[in-house]
Amino acid sequence: MTALGRALAARIAADGPIGVDAYMAACLGDPEHGYYRTKSGIGAAGDFTTAPEISQIFGELIGLWLADRWQAAGSPAIFDLVELGPGRGVLMQDALRAAAKTLPAFVGAARLHLVDISAPLRAEQRRRLGRYNPVFCESLAEIRSDAPLFLVANEFFDALPARQFVRRGDAWRERLVGRHDGALRFVDGPAVDFRRQDAPDGAVVETSPVGEAIARDIAGRIVRQGGAALAIDYGTAVSGWGDTLQAVRAHKRANVFDDPGECDLTVHVDFPALAAAARSEGASCTGIVGQGAFLARLGLPVRLGQLVRANPGAGEIVAASRRLLDPGEMGTLFKAMAIGQKSHGLPPGFTDEFEA
């Protein structure tokens, strides 16, 4: 077991089982041993690959989306451009390059903030984005500003600590991490005041109090200061149940209790819960759409055509776009949702509702 695994086992032996949220928070964010504190696991040589790492078109289209929202808000002279969990900085690099070509004033008005807890990834962000003089911070709460906020978060909410509850007959118990014969394992905690009547006996329901608090913070800022936010992640358009906690290492699924701190841990994002949190602050939310449909509406095929003409014979450009779009790949499992102000109209890429 890893040093972090031994420390968690000792903590559980002394104080009793811990929440799945505490387990995730330690595995990912422990200041000394947490996965994101110590590793830059993104990309082919790492543990997992993300959309901006697959194709430059992803970040480019998001850059144009943000610039469009800025224009819809009346092109404020100064605004905060925030990325939550920027990883290696690839998305923002592509976004700013594309926006600078189309709407240079957008880039000129932006005060870039990169919110991340990872020292190794921050070094990569500084290398790619240093010329935009970014402010580095570890949480959105650290950004104290009354300027309009334009924000993007790709595969950020899935890394936030989730709680799990399990139905046992008419009672609900929090699912906790305990130990047995020296190994970590799930145990039922005491009965809790939690209800999800439509879930069957034995069902596991997940909640993300940290994610919902961040959604409320984003929404409150947008209502008071103006702006828009875009979240893309893998998750559900309808809140359901099921244990989605998973560990990934070297592009393969791993056991969530193997080598704490050495694997990426994620849960599926409950988008309706984030939308409800944002609406509780008075912001408007779009419907929740598949990543493929979202990118196609933003014009991915047009941009792909340009790149293919400029790079004849580069079949990997087409293959990369397929990965982002295809329902069997990232096209439907990944979802997009935007938070904004109704007065600025429906954001590009979304089709129907935009309601507070």
Ligand code: SAH
């Ligand atoms: N958006 C990037 C990276 C996704 S991986 C991409 O698409 O490639 C998740 C990112 O969120 C990493 O950069 C990680 O360091 C960061 N992160 C994870 N938990 C965080 C937290 N609690 N607060 C801030 N950043 C966090």
